[in-house]
Amino acid sequence: MALTIHNNLTNRKEEFVPLVPGKVSMYVCGVTVYDDIHMGHARSMIVFDTIARYLRHLGYEVTFATNFTDVDDKILIRAAAEGIDPLELSARYIEEYFKDAESLGIGRADIYPKASESIDDIIAMVRDIIGKGHGYAADDGSVYFSVRSMPDYGKLSNRRIEDLESSGRTEADANKRDPLDFAVWKGAEADGLCIWESPWGCGRPGWHIECSAMIRRHFGDTVDIHGGGNDLIFPHHENEILQSEAVTGKPLANYWIHNGMLQVKGVGNSMEEKMSKSLGNFFRVKDVAERYDSRTIRFYFLNTHYSSPLVYGEDMLAAAQAAVRRLWNNHAELKACMRDGPEEGDDAQGLVDEARTRFAEAMDDDFNTRAAIEALFQLARATNRMMGEHALSRAGAAAAVGLLEEADAVLGILGDADADGGEDIGAVMDILIGLRRELRSRKLYDLTDRIRDELAAAGYALEDTADGVRWKRI
Ligand SMILES: [Zn+2]
Structure with a gap:
């Protein structure tokens, strides 16, 4: 039986046929590195790590890239608050990312492109977007993408221009020719955030352009698989498609895979x-x-x-x-x-x-x-x-x-059943925490203290939080 993939672009299951027989190129949108990663990121990382492992298991030579957005307004604001260089802040969280990835059993990707190291590629892409008549430089030093210049807008998210117009999600701006347009380069004039020089003045890349530029740099016009969380389908992935396909005239990706959200x-x-x-x-x-x-x-x-x-x-x-x-x-x-x-x-x-x-x-x-x-x-x-x-x-x-x-x-789910019991301690801890709660309700504080102290001596701390008592190894 052949591998089939539910392709979000066509909304049906299709047999997987890579561009080059025996080889798979795969790009997954990564994280914005301004804080520690959370379990929502972990889901996406584990899903695509497992997909890459399975493709390798099938014998494909896989080239897997996932990016770090290390230039972003959230990073700039947080770095300014801490009084440090934005790249120092992002480097710190990239280091933490790798530690966390290891604790999830995630194998290393082949390429980790960073926005800060892709500025030349981004500028080249923006120049091509303008050159092909799909974008324009505005008076504020920004460059905007002309959404209406692409006739097949909305093919991934199944949105139509009319839906967008009535959604209230578009931003009117005196610098834009059309409220639907979005920035591929953000000029510093509006907010003073001058990070890189460009042919259009000082500024920084827009939100979506880095992925288009990175895919073009590392994989060419088309990548076999493009992945990410399904919250990225609109607008991020839709806009990646616009930018890339405006420049290359080719499909950005043949198979789009999105993981479901982790909810609370x-x-x-x-x-x-x-x-x-x-x-x-x-x-x-x-x-x-x-x-x-x-x-x-x-x-x-x-x-x-x-x-x-x-x-x-x-x-x-x-x-x-x-x-x-x-x-x-x-x-x-x-x-x-x-x-x-x-x-x-x-x-x-x-x-x-x-x-x-x-x-x-x-x-x-x-x-x-x-x-x-x-x-x-x-x-x-x-x-x-x-x-x-x-x-x-x-x-x-x-x-x-x-x-x-x-x-x-x-x-990557088989553990060591002979491990020292640390693996299945959770159920026992839940019993002890429940018992301690019961003792506390009966005001038997000497016993509740004894449970806490003896657990501490055994290497486990109990913490009272707003969500109840939690435990951790110390
Ligand atoms: Zn992306």
């Missing part, structure tokens, strides 16, 4: 909202990684289809930990069976072959990691039953271990 329960109501820095409802990867290992966090995300929305809750991570641990235990028991199990017995070949086929079919079906994981659980249930009956042979156990580890090269 809205405060004070039952509405779910996107986890984001600006809404202040985010959970830092650093904080979560203190409590859960990368395998559990990856399992939590990959056990849902990448395109579905997911509502975040710490209780779900605890549930994920308990669930994935069953797979780890099966893996450990299979390894023991390889050493100590019966020489003669069932070689489980049929079961392992079936699991391998189901895993491949699931991943080939638009990277359905949830169904792929279920195939591994099915194998685990069957082999557990056989081991319980002493029916599984050493060779059968070895075959099952081989498949689990092969699948794990893609998923």
Whole structure:
């Protein structure tokens, strides 16, 4: 079976055919580096890391690029507040990004383009946009893209010009010829933020132009796969398409893949909202990684289809930990069976072959990691039953271990069941925290203090927060 991808551009599943046989170029919009990354970023990073791993597993030579937006108004404002150079601030958070990525088991991308290192490419792109009649320099030193100059506007987000006009999302500005237009270069005249010289005066790149310039620089006119969170479809990706296709006349990307948002329960109501820095409802990867290992966090995300929305809750991570641990235990028991199990017995070949086929079919079906994981659980249930009956042979156990580890090269969810218990401490901590709450309500403070102190002595701190008691390793 061939790999199929749900392409957001055509809104249907299509067989994946790369531009160059055997090779895949893949660009994913990265993060704006002005703070630590949160679990919403982690979802996107884990989804595209897993997609890249699967493409490599299929034998493709993958070139994976993900950018750092290290020039941005949020960075400029925060750096000014701290009295430091903007690039010093962004370098600090790029360093933190790599530490956090490691704690999520994310492999290194091949290219990490930075906006600050792409200024020449950006200026060249802006010049070409103007040269081809799709943009204009305005009196304020900015360069705007003429949205109406592109007849197929809105093909990714299925928006029409008329929708935009009535949405109230366009900004009228005396410098723009049309309220629909957006800046590809922002002149410093309006706000004094002069960062780079350009043929149009001092300023900085617009929000969308860096990705167009980076893709052109590293991959040429067209990239096989372009990815990102589905909150980027409009306007960011729509505008990337306008800019790039205005210059090259070719499709910017053949397959558009977007991950669903990670949501959190809205405060004070039952509405779910996107986890984001600006809404202040985010959970830092650093904080979560203190409590859960990368395998559990990856399992939590990959056990849902990448395109579905997911509502975040710490209780779900605890549930994920308990669930994935069953797979780890099966893996450990299979390894023991390889050493100590019966020489003669069932070689489980049929079961392992079936699991391998189901895993491949699931991943080939638009990277359905949830169904792929279920195939591994099915194998685990069957082999557990056989081991319980002493029916599984050493060779059968070895075959099952081989498949689990092969699948794990893609998923990265197999942990060490023999670890010192740190991996499944969450459920026990929840019991202790509940017990302590009960004791406190009965005013048995000597006992609540004793629980806290003895946990501290054992290396765990309890913290009272607005959301209840949390724990962490100390
Ligand atoms: Zn982008």
